[in-house]
Amino acid sequence: MRLIRDNPGRRAQELADLLGREKDPLKLDIRKLKNLGLTLSLEVGYRISPRGAAYLRLTEDPGKTR
Secondary structure (H helix, E strand, C coil), X not given: CHHHHHCCCCCXXXXXXXXXXXXXXXXXXXXXXXXXXXXXXXXXXXXXXXXXXXXXXXXXXXXXXX
């Protein structure tokens, strides 16, 4: 999710290349995140949803409430 947050609008192949992964398994993982409401599909690429941003804030700094 941090990769998507830091690279909004990137295509799955570009994200997969950054991670050294195959595109199709990565797309399945992104789809799972989307089903949980954590990412959004754009016309080109993906971005983190407001729920995903809140999740990342809480997991990166558990002491923060906002």
